Amino acid sequence: MKAAVQAVFLDRDGTIGGHDYVVSPGDFELYPNAIEAIKLLKKEGILIYSFTNQPGIAAGKxxxxxxxxxxxxxxxxSVYLCPHSHEEGCHCRKPAPGMLKKAVEEHGLDLKKCAVIGDRWTDLMAANEVGCLKILVKTGAGLETNDRYKQNKFFGKWTEVEPDYIANDVLEAVQWLNGLK
Known part of the structure; x- marks a missing residue:
């Protein structure tokens, strides 16, 4: 699929590196293919934005x-992150689309021309709410998320979301966006 994509929102933990849990800056390592994916997006002139929940900030970590x-x-x-704990009930924590909407305000994006790449269903739910392309990667928590999706083990609003593409990793996701897969 060759899409006219303005921007890609990438989840951090489990999508571009680390694990399916939060790793503090300084200890976080990118997956080797994430570097290549970022370079490919840059080469295509596509903006790259972070899209990450980081409750450790609220906890002082x-x-x-x-x-x-x-x-x-x-x-x-640009960096869009939610520093709040789940209990705070903010509008930016995924699955809420607050970070995506903030990017629209700051950069004048058309979210229907943007993509979200993540390893959790909350990433896809936020993307779905505002009309972004939704790509699930099988890294981090993505294998478990994909298995639950295939077995239809999501309930309520979760069931209404369907990924536009399921990729093995972030590089495959970016290649699909650029029509290379």
Missing amino acids: STIQAFEKELKGFGFD
Whole structure:
């Protein structure tokens, strides 16, 4: 599929590196293919934005600035992260689309021309709510998420979401977006 994509929102933990749990900046390592995926997006002139829940910030385990420095160092154009715990009930924590809507305000994006790549169903739910392409990767929590999806073990609003593509990893997802897969 060759899409006219303005921007790609990438989840952090389990999608571009680390694990299916939060790893603090400085200890986080990108998957080798994530570097290639970021380079491919840059080559195509596609904006790259982070799209990540980081409740450790609310718990005092890290700072927004540390995550921003790390992600921009990887090549991200802008950083959107939710620093709140689940209990805070904010509008930015996935599956809410608050981070995506903030990007629209700041960059004038058309979210129907954007894609979200993530390893959790919450990533896809946020994307679905605003009309983004939804790509599930099988890294991090993605294998379990994909198995639950295939076995129809999601309930309520979760069931209404269907990925546009399921990729083995972030590089395959980006290749699909660029019509290379």
